[in-house]
Amino acid sequence: MTLNISPNDLGHVIEADRANVWHHLSQHKAYETINPRIYIEGKGLKVWDALGNEYLDAVSGGVWTVNVGYGRESIANAVRDQLVKLNYFAGAAGTIPGALFAEKLIEKMPGMSRVYYSNSGSEANEKVYKMVRQIAHRHHGGKKWKILFRERDYHGTTIATLATSGQPQRAAQYGPFPDGFISVPHCLEYRKQWDVENYGERAANAIEEVILREGPDTVGCIVLEPVTAGGGVIVPPKGYWERVQQICEKYQVLLHIDEVVCGVGRTGKWFGYQQYGVKPDFVTMAKGVASGYAAISCTVTTERVFDMFKDDASDPMSYFRDISTFGGCTAGPVAALENMRIIEEENLLENTVLMGERCLKNLEALKAKHNVVGDVRGLGLFLGAELVADRKTKEPIDEKRVQAVVADCLKQGVIIGATNRSLDGLNNTLCLSPALIATANDIDRITDVIDRALTNVFG
Ligand SMILES: Cc1ncc(COP(=O)(O)O)c(C=O)c1O
Secondary structure (H helix, E strand, C coil), X not given: CCCCCCHHHHHHHHHHHHHHCCCCCCCHHHHHCCCCCCEEEEEECEEEECCCCEEEECCHHHHHCCCCCECCHHHHHHHHHHHHHXXXXXXXXXXXXXXXXXXXXXXXXXXXXXXXXXXXXXXXHHHHHHHHHHHHHHHCCCCCCEEEEEXXXXXXXXXXXXXXXXXXXXXXXCCCCXXXXXXXXXXXXXXXXXXXXXXXXXXXXXXXXXXXXXXXXXXXXXXXCCCEXXXXXXXXXXXXXXXXXXXXXXXXXXXXXXXXXXXXXXXXXXXXXXXXXXXXXXXXXXXXXXXXXXXXXXXXXXXXXXXXXXXXXXXXXXXXXXXXXXXXXXXXXXXXXXXXXXXXXXCHHHHHHHXXXXXXXXXXXXXXXXXXXXXXXXXXXXXXXXXXXECCCCEECCHHHHHHHHHHHHHCCEECEXXXXXXXXXXXXXXXXXXXXXXXXXXXXXXXXXXXXXXXXXC
16 A cells, blocks of 8 residues: 555545644644644655645754655665565664664764664663663672763653653653753853853763762763763863863763764764763664664673673673564665765765854854844754743743744745743744754855744834
8 A cells, every 4th residue: 555645635644643743842732723734745855735835844844853855766776675575673683784884883983892782862871871770780789870961852652761851841840750860061061150261161070960969879971962962062162072081981880872863974983972082881873773663772792791791601691681572673774874875975964064054154144143043053054043922041942932923934835843841931042953954055044034934023
């Protein structure tokens, strides 16, 4: 069965959606009077909805995912061919795409060596938490079981990953949470917590303070986004990562980098941590790994971590006793292989750097023109503009007006994003993450549309 829906049947699709689909992050009362938006086609950076409207998608499928753009036949063909050959086998065995993608991925990640497959960013992160706990049990006599996370970061939607949510609104109403997940201060200099010159180092030192407070022998790991995404597109200040690395080494705290958003090109390098010369113990990734053509996530470790799970083959409990059913789907790694080939062949990392610089420059111009733009920041094609009611006090703009800007852009045919339901009173950052194939014209159109939207909403 192929789903060739004629334009006349789209009304039925909208009604079926309204009657039966529960959308994520959505208050459904509104759909009693307005139609849910249904996207039916995409090509490059463009998508079309069921009413025939065309949009330029500046957020890669809403949540920074479709890195190589829509309508990639070569990925679809690779997935199709693999599915008819072998669609699945459980991860205790290997498959051709699983082995080959792991090899290719590790080539891009010097120092890392093992890939554990699952199918969402949350799950990939939760695997690390389980590994850290198992290492604590087996190698630290039950100590070093705590996992630190940072204010404003996000690591997933399950109960354990929400326990590491630095975004209180995401976690609210879903507790109680498991023990041993401890927050450290954020590093956003624009909303500074210390009046010092070397802000990066100071913000990292706050991690050391938490480790000392909790007791270094209780802390096993820290999870950090290289550049915080949904918490407001936070590019860490100079000196931050160097100091984080030193602190982790000093207290033997494993470093888990959550690359679910930054991974596979978004910042202009294969991985965000590679911008900073960091040496992680765990790296997790999902969204852009296969650009949404298939569900895949990876938990990548060093050989040192891996070795801790095979040191005693005579003990039946000494290995990582985890299972991810859909980690055995072959569509994910085969799509990921082709996705990576496209990024290489089309020089998309280089394009991301160039277009990212252009976009940041355009956003700087918007800041010069509109008082409401308090701060702009970004790395590669991963950018944000924080809106404030008053530049001096930095009082955030009300979330409703931020959403009005997003809605105005949509009306003009460009889909942008904004932080939402993350931090009380601080859901005030417009977010951009166009596909890595964006051209100069695409970038200029996106920022021109935001320019007009800011004028329309704020005058
Ligand atoms: C940094 C980060 N980590 C983890 C996740 C969770 O990924 P998923 O929604 O695939 O479970 C997200 C999702 O937005 C994310 O932004």
